[in-house]
Amino acid sequence: MSKFLVKEEPTIELELELKRASAENKKLMEMLSVVCENYNSLKSHLMEYMSKNPEKLSPSSKKRKSKISNNISKIMRINNGNSQSSYIDEESCKKLRGEETIKAKIPRVYVRTEASDTSLIVKDGYQWRKYGQKVTRDNPFPRAYFKCSFAPICIVKKKVQRSVDDQSILVATYEGEHNHPHPSQLEATSAPFQHQQLPLNSKQKNNVSHITNLKKKNPWLDPFDDGEDPEMEYGSLFVDGKQEEDPRLPDDPNNRFGYLKFPAGYSVELASLPLKVRGDVRNCCCVVSGGVYENLLFFPIIQLLKDRYPGVKIDIVASPRGKQTYEMNKNVRYATAYDPDDQLPEPAEYTDMVGLLKNRYYDMVLSTKLAGLGHAAFLFMTTARDRVSYVYPNVNAAGAGLLLSETFTPDTLNLSEGGYNMYHQMAEWLGKPFRDVPRHIVSPLRVSISKKVKEVVKEKYTKVGAEKGKYVIIHGIESDSKASMQSRGDLDSLLPIEVWAEIADSIREFTPIFVIPHEKERENVEEYFEDASIVFITTPGQLAALINDSVGVIATNTVAVQLANARDKPSIALFSSEEKAKKFVPEAEEKKCIVITSKTGKLIDIDVEAVKNAVQTFNVSLAFV
CATH class of the missing domain: 2.20.25.80 (WRKY domain)
Structure with a gap:
């Protein structure tokens, strides 16, 4: 019995020691809580006193007190x-x-x-x-x-x-x-x-x-x-900073189906977590309203998207005529022909386009069409995370904002009247600084031309007797064809052939090439010029290739002027008013563009003598090129 008592004595002592330590620990915790409460009370009084009497505190005392309280306050x-x-x-x-x-x-x-x-x-x-x-x-x-x-x-x-x-x-x-x-x-x-x-x-x-x-x-x-x-x-x-390039496993060349054929960025094991919270954009769709001119001026916005969101895949939805523009843009993946300006689209085409956009899983959809409730519903049904669009500046925009993430309100009902910077609101929103990403500046308009298009165009101007670097392009002949490529913001931008004939007579050193938008205009040109060099071109890509091999352009406010500026070619631009000239060709001198405007506000009344004088200056400057 004594053996068991001897063994129990150490256990009893340990239990007593444990109780004593627990009691002491509890007492210390109570003391600590009291100290913390007193500290909080004193700190609140001190803060109140400092806020009421800031002038009574010396810089040294403030620095010392802030040093003491800094780590404790954490x-x-x-x-x-x-x-x-x-x-x-x-x-x-x-x-x-x-x-x-x-x-x-x-x-x-x-x-x-x-x-x-x-x-x-x-x-x-x-x-x-x-x-x-x-x-x-x-x-x-x-x-x-x-x-x-x-x-x-x-x-x-x-x-x-x-x-x-x-x-x-x-x-x-x-x-x-x-x-x-x-x-x-x-x-x-x-x-x-x-x-x-x-x-x-x-x-x-x-x-x-x-x-x-x-x-x-x-x-x-x-x-x-x-x-x-x-x-x-x-x-x-x-996560701060720009998004990273979209990680994706390479396709298997030995498998005809490939390895990954679903949209990049949506594989669970590869998609980055900040995709939604940070606002990453992997797939973007741009619905561009208008014709060739409006789509061409959208090129700087596409470049801004590529700079702002590295690795983004950009698709375009535009009218059949506007779709032709994107053969000059390497940043576009798919260009789909669908006219967003059609007020009464075919139900089959409408539903088919909604399904097509929905199945591509876009993160962002941009639209330059003025949206009412109908167009906003079209963008909403794409199920894109960010739906950004221009809206009507009047009552027609009612309800559109409920279905859109971001809206821009233009000054007028015709967005094209803004000229070269017609998309400035969208560009400002896309380029805004965000979480260690600086503001992005819109790049100037640039176009790329494929070798195949250059070969086709070279064959065309060679047939009419012109040589590379020895001809001047005349563009803007009056016609009812949509291939005239004029802006919706400046409908008075075409001149009759008799005016162009008078201007072409002043060109001596180089061969003038008349660009016609339709074959029916060939007879009208040959009526004034029997041996005229005429080239039939209807696509902006071929027109850009023709301008690229020329020494300059003489044109009204058509795509030819913007393409000449994009390829750094000298040009003479004819406008119906000085106000439109400043909007569509800002900083004309830096772009090697001579602007001539009509004093009456009508292009037909333009001073032909002033154009002839500009052509002479044009000839002298090109002779040294």
């Missing part, structure tokens, strides 16, 4: 306004008592969560961006790495990992110091106090104001939406 803010219960380990409490804690740069915080919660998120009031996660050797649970994303200038990092002893406890370790105020203080404190606590330069202040004053979304969708929540924690979905 720990005290952890569960402000949250329902989670947290506690600080004994080591951190001991450090808070001495000078070492004030200078510590790596405070550690413990937060208790529910057992069913598997996330690694510690809500401390700041915005964090998750940039990595891995499993360490000393802990079987993964460790998540975060960086403060409230301001671009902040360098604070945070590591979050579950405790080995208790899975319901998250251990958060902070590195660095926040160089911006707590988000809750931006609205709680007064203006003078904000200047004391936020000694930022002008550039940093602009960054903070840009974050707090986000643009409101489409008011049609939610009139009470004030934008994004500044306290939202995006985690791993929040």
Whole structure:
């Protein structure tokens, strides 16, 4: 019996020691809670006093107090306004008592969560961006790495990992110091106090104001939406900078079906997480209204999309005539012929086009057609994430905003009247800065010409007796053909053949080539010129190739003027008014373009003598080329 008593004595002593330690631990926890409450009370009084009497505080005292309270406030803010219960380990409490804690740069915080919660998120009031996660050797649970994303200038990092002893406890370790105020203080404190606590330069202040004053979304969708929540924690979905090139496995050359034939970016194992939150655009469709002229001026927008969203695949939906333009654009994947301006489309064609666009899984759809409720419904049925379009500037736009993500309202009902910069609102929206992505500037108009088209055109002008680099193009002969390629914003842009005949007589050094849009115009030209060089061209690609091999262009406000500027060829442009000339050919001198306008506002009344004088100057300048 005595043996059993001897064995029980150590056990009893251990139990007593455990009870004593538990009681002491409980007492220390109570003392710590009292200290924390006193600290919070003193801090609130101090903040109130500083906000009311900012002039009584010297710079040295403010700097010293902010240094002392900086690291402590990080720990005290952890569960402000949250329902989670947290506690600080004994080591951190001991450090808070001495000078070492004030200078510590790596405070550690413990937060208790529910057992069913598997996330690694510690809500401390700041915005964090998750940039990595891995499993360490000393802990079987993964460790998540975060960086403060409230301001671009902040360098604070945070590591979050579950405790080995208790899975319901998250251990958060902070590195660095926040160089911006707590988000809750931006609205709680007064203006003078904000200047004391936020000694930022002008550039940093602009960054903070840009974050707090986000643009409101489409008011049609939610009139009470004030934008994004500044306290939202995006985690791993929040990524700064441009999107990366779309990862996709290569096709198998030995398999006639290929390896991956479904749309890139939609394979679960390859698609990046920020696809929706950051606004990545992998597939984009552009519905372009108008003819050749309007589609040609849309080229800078396509280049802007390629620059802004690397790896994006761009498809075009345009009228049959406008579709021809995209043989000069290498950035376009598919160009589909469908006239968006048709007021009464065939039901079969309409439904077929909706199904085609829906099955391509577009992230963004852009439309230059002025949208009412009908066209907005057409874009809505494509199921694209972002539906962006111009809308009517009058009552016809009612209801369209409910089905669109972003809308632009032009000044007039005819968008083409804006001239060269007719899509400036869309370009400004696409090029706006966003999350470490700077503003993108619209590139000038450029076109590319294939070798096959060049060979076909060379054969055409060789048949009429012209040589490369020794002829001048005359474009803009009056005709009722749609192949005239004039702008919808300037219908008075064609001249009768008798006026062109008088102008062509002044061309001496080079062979004038008349470009006709229809074969029926050949007789009219031959009536004034028996041995005239006439080339029949109806597509913008062939016209661009013809201009590329010429020494210059004399034309009215047709596509020929824009193509000459795009290929850096000298040109003489004839306009009905000076106002239209400034809109369609801005910075004409830099583009080697001589602009001649009519004084009466009608193109037929243009001063032919002024054109002849310009042709002489034109001839002299081309002779030295």
